[in-house]
Amino acid sequence: MTFTDIQTLLEDQFGSIFRANTQNPQPYLVVPADRLVEVCRFLRDDNRLFFDLLACITAIDNGTSAGTMDVIYTLTSIPYEHNLALYVTVARNQPDEPLPGVPSVTSIWRTADWHEREAFDLVGIRFEGHPDLRRILLPTDWVGHPLRSDYQEIDQYHGIRNQ
Template identity: 45%
Template sequence: MTFEEIKALLISKFGEEVIVGEEQLGKQPALLIKPEMIADVCLELRNNDQTWFDFLSCLSGVDHGVEENVFSVVYHLASIPFKNQLTLKVKKYHDRSREDLPSFPTVSHVWRTADWHEREAFDLLGIFFEGHPDLRRILLPDDWEGYPLRKDYKAQEYYHGIKVN
């Protein structure tokens, strides 16, 4: 299926509000999906006989900077049988507080590999994935302060008496 056909399929299944934008520039166009609908969209794209996106090749969290206060998640999907690829994105405004993390629905029930990808985005950017079965740090120690890939991250001077710098 082409990009336009996939877009039409999603609109016919979920309505026009499912797609909040699209990016046509670059080598791989992307659909911007309404954040609360991402899990349903991914499940449909995996299970639909016309698309069969059976592989989540990458899931990345993005901090768009302190000026925008926007966090996003990028999903790179692949259909191995159909030799097709698709990029989906979700974005959300967030005030950068640590008490209330930016939050998106998990897709770990759609693709098992999302479990690890989402944990990495949580660990390094502080993006929370609602419904994730085991959302905890994966690269940093459990008691590490902050999220190192955030644009406003300030490294702590010491960790358990050891200079971090």
């Protein structure tokens, strides 16, 4: 099944809520955050699609000037051998504001648990409804999110020089 076929099925089901980008080597659909869970559930449960594998969740900080962050979902249907990338774009928070939020998809793909925790830990995306959202790679008392474009590396952590 081609990207266009998948896009058509999704638009038949959900209307024109998607924005497609076909300029990249891997085309993708931009999904509104508030529709993410129902779209993902459809992608997994519809027999024509059967995206049974959430291969990866990646978060990207587009920088302070862009003012946005992207969460990228890479999906695969193992039996049908087709792939799909979904993007969710959220507003980037200011230092004194709560982290931006995206609904968790752990209820759809259990593997999202660790992927979402990594994006939370390193980029600072809050996954609403996640069963155990806590740091996974950094110590629990670490301050900040190291993959943010404005992250300031600390000189020392518990007396250990950071060079």
